[in-house]
Amino acid sequence: MFKIGNIEIKNQVGLAPMAGISNASYMKICEEMGVGWAVTELISSEAVVRNNKKTLDMLKGINTLNIPVGVQIFGSNPATMAKASKILVDLYQIAFIDINMGCPVPKVAVRGQAGAGLLKDPDRIKEIVEAVVSSVKVPVTVKIRSGWDSKSINAVEVAEVCERAGASAITLHARTRSQGYSGPVDLAIIKEVKEAVTIPVIGNGDVNSIESALEMLSFTRCDAVMIGRGALGNPWLLKEIVTYLDRGEKIVRPTAADKIMMCLRHLDYLLEIKPEKAAVLEMRSHICWYLKGLSNAQKIKNMIFQVNTAENLKKILNNYLKEFQNTV
Numbered sequence: 586m587f588k589i590g591n592i593e594i595k596n597q598v599g600l601a602p603m604a605g606i607s608n609a610s611y612m613k614i615c616e617e618m619g620v621g622w623a624v625t626e627l628i629s630s631e632a633v634v635r636n637n638k639k640t641l642d643m644l645k646g647i648n649t650l651n652i653p654v655g656v657q658i659f660g661s662n663p664a665t666m667a668k669a670s671k672i673l674v675d676l677y678q679i680a681f682i683d684i685n686m687g688c689p690v691p692k693v694a695v696r697g698q699a700g701a702g703l704l705k706d707p708d709r710i711k712e713i714v715e716a717v718v719s720s721v722k723v724p725v726t727v728k729i730r731s732g733w734d735s736k737s738i739n740a741v742e743v744a745e746v747c748e749r750a751g752a753s754a755i756t757l758h759a760r761t762r763s764q765g766y767s768g769p770v771d772l773a774i775i776k777e778v779k780e781a782v783t784i785p786v787i788g789n790g791d792v793n794s795i796e797s798a799l800e801m802l803s804f805t806r807c808d809a810v811m812i813g814r815g816a817l818g819n820p821w822l823l824k825e826i827v828t829y830l831d832r833g834e835k836i837v838r839p840t841a842a843d844k845i846m847m848c849l850r851h852l853d854y855l856l857e858i859k860p861e862k863a864a865v866l867e868m869r870s871h872i873c874w875y876l877k878g879l880s881n882a883q884k885i886k887n888m889i890f891q892v893n894t895a896e897n898l899k900k901i902l903n904n905y906l907k908e909f910q911n912t913v
Contacts (some may be wrong), residue, residue, distance in 0.1 A: 589725070595652075598627045600861075601813030602624040605867070614820050627659045629655065634668050634669050646857060647679075653673045657683040659700055683728055686728060689762045703758045704732055714746075728755075731758075731759050731760060731774045755870070759771045759775050781804075788802070794825075818871065821839050821843075824836055844879065869889055
């Protein structure tokens with residue numbers, strides 16, 4: 586257990602914000618797998634201030650979750666970020682606001698001078714964090730990267746700036762913006778940040794097994810780990826790590842039938858928060874992740890991309906489920 590501000594987090598495993606993924610349906614599944622907290626996909630502070638319906642709809646259903654949920658915002662204008670944060674806290678039962686300073690995509694980091702682009706401007710970082718902290722009564726956290734590129738590793742400086750500005754925790758994806766999501770994760774920089782600040786430090790990047798979680802925690806002494814892409818199609822990874830950290834036990838791996846039934850449950854959760862067409866389109870990607878490595882999976886994937894109703898999608902999955910149930 587650790588704290589983000591005054592919020593008690595029950596364990597050391599959190600769900601990372603992933604664009605197009607981390608909505609209430611996916612977070613609900615991860616909550617069932619035991620994560621201690623979750624952060625939504627990044628949303629535009631400018632769009633929130635403009636009351637953009639499509640943006641606000643991305644947060645539909647988060648009030649139904651029983652774990653602490655942070656909403657991640659991005660932008661480069663301190664006043665706009667502060668105003669958006671206040672709007673979000675007033676609209677939703679948000680445990681904390683998370684400021685994105687790690688997104689590497691050019692649209693955000695280069696043209697928008699937000700996300701990882703802020704790593705090049707510690708003065709602007711200070712202004713943004715101070716403005717957001719002063720605008721809301723919930724804790725404010727910041728997600729950063731190790732630096733813009735290999736020649737400008739400044740995570741320690743940025744973390745110290747964030748702490749002085751009032752941030753309650755730092756999440757560090759231990760890659761540079763230039764690396765994107767490839768190349769080695771630098772555990773040493775997480776360790777350096779942990780030693781430099783007194784607020785909680787959460788490690789992120791390539792945590793995809795019990796062993797990688799243990800290595801990050803033991804080497805860096807960070808307070809917790811945040812898992813993103815490693816859980817796509819495999820939310821059981823979260824349960825594996827939580828269970829091992831809590832009790833030193835390993836859980837039974839999911840069967841093919843478990844994975845197909847999870848597809849059906851995930852679809853139902855999506856249908857609670859999205860129109861049918863949007864839910865089916867989003868579910869196609871998740872099904873590809875869930876079914877990876879299963880026999881006849883490619884045939885099923887080809888079939889699901891030919892349908893656009895939940896009824897037909899469920900029919901394909903239920904027929905596929907029977908293939909495995911009949912072999913027991």
